[in-house]
Amino acid sequence: MFSLLIGLVIGFGLPVQTAINSRLRNIVDSPMRSSMISFSIGTIFLALVLLITMQGLIVPIATFAQQPWWIWIGGILGVVYLTGNIVLFPHLGAAQTVIMPVVGQLIMSMLIDNFGWFGLPRHTLTLVRVVGGIVVLFGVVLVVFTNSSAGTLKTAETRHASLVLPWQIAGICTGMLSAAQTAINGHLGTVLQSPEKAAFISFLVGTVALLLIVAIYEHGIHIRPAFSTHNPWWIWLGGVIGSLFVLGNAYLVPEIGTGLTVVIVLFGMISGGLVIDSLGWLGARRIKVKAIQLVGILILVCGVVLIKLF
Template identity: 30%
Template sequence: MGAFVAGALLSGQSRMNGELASISGHGLDAALWSFGSGLALLSLVVLASTRARSGFSGLRDALRHHTIQGWQCLGGVVGGLFVFCQAYAVPVAGVALFTIGVVGGQTANAIFVDRFGIGPAGRVGVSRSRVGAAVLATAGVVVAVGGRVSGTSSAVVLPVLLAVVVGALMTVQQATNGRVNVASGNPFTTAWLNFAVGTTLLLVLAVPGAVTGAFGTPSSVAAPWWAWFGGLFGIGFVAISAVAVRHLGVLQVMILMLLGQLSAAVGLDALSPATRGHITPVVVVGLVITLAAAGLAGLAASRAARRTAAAVAG
């Protein structure tokens, strides 16, 4: 359930940051606001919570004893790139094509991330069920949003390619965040580290544009009130997924997140009269296919768990 909610939060964040980018005139404005506001909120949580602060001690000990590597603490780099690509790509390619690109990268790479044991669940073998779940999940997304893609041109090629790359990197981020969460013992510590690293990256990216005058203050801040909560949604996404990946593995978390993304997208469309007509039978069929993929991934995970338990008992 947690991974499903994380996916829904990600879908909502895409809508918010895309709206901010369209109004401000620069995707980096939206990305900096999303990560900067999230970092500010998390800093208040860390200051107020003894358990969150103690998580840094646990993480420091894990680094000292080499139970976790320094590069595994840099998941925020991927988070910063994702939010920047999100703000840049959604206004150009639309949510549909952006989602297809991200999901394609996620599902293709999640199998390899699990296979090489990058996440805290350890190595998970490549089985026919897991490959089938990944293929089925991708098919579900294509069916659900494919009918909504029209009038595409070469202008969307780069945004979609970036979405594929950042989607693939997100699976590595989820895996390393899971390891950081095990070491720190607190999801808010994990989230703070992600947002601090991501905000630093985005500030570095803003320097050349600020020096040359290509990047400055937003052209407008007249955004709807709901568009300003991308940072809060990002906190929920990082914290929940960091816990979920420890127990479910990267592939299953990604598929459940995908289902959450699609369901939230349909819900958001239903709330708006301008997009209510997008909820067609084709979209419903896509959701059903994705649900089947999540069930297949869950079945594969439970079989693997039973085999592991039997091996330990034997």
């Protein structure tokens, strides 16, 4: 029961992180700077975890020569995913910013399983899993497109479905990259015999990449507005929540298995997105959640169960 509660909490925390980082983006006037701050805080937090648990921060030099190059790019994919969520949030709302990447994660995870990419064992795509994918898509349609709502902002820029669609496709693509990151970090954790160290390396690579991007593309690291005393204290928690999400998954998979972990965390993620939308937490626009959307969520979760548990 305690493990299930952890899964719900860390899943709920992911859309909270997105909302926090979106607020931080408005303060520093840049999604890249917001991501850089979040990744930096997450890296420091994970470094402290490794030091406290006496695991150390150093990776053996031989590991770099013996392992494939792609094992180190999880952090880059994480940068794209996190920054993408920050950009998507004001256009799609909290619920869609969670749900659209979920679709991409499921598609990519099925491809990874079927072809055995990133050094993972192959799991042939069965009819039951295909049916599960169709059920998930049907649930997403109910949640996202019912009565032209789905948590989109009714602004002049996003009023028409044809203008919202590109953002939804972008959300699916970021979800696919997130699934690839999970697979890469999982393999790295096996190689290093430490999921915590794999998460630290992923965050460290992402932080270095963002520092370089921000310094070059935005002509310097200008984050002084974030330190204003007028800002709420919780704008600094995004990176910590992201770190806890990674560590929570690392703890849960050995305890309750990958399938149940995905299902419980997903339920927490979607619930968190809808709660933020309906209550307007953390500066998000308040959007009424309809009963048919709740039905769509239940259908979506049933599809995930078919994909992950059978």
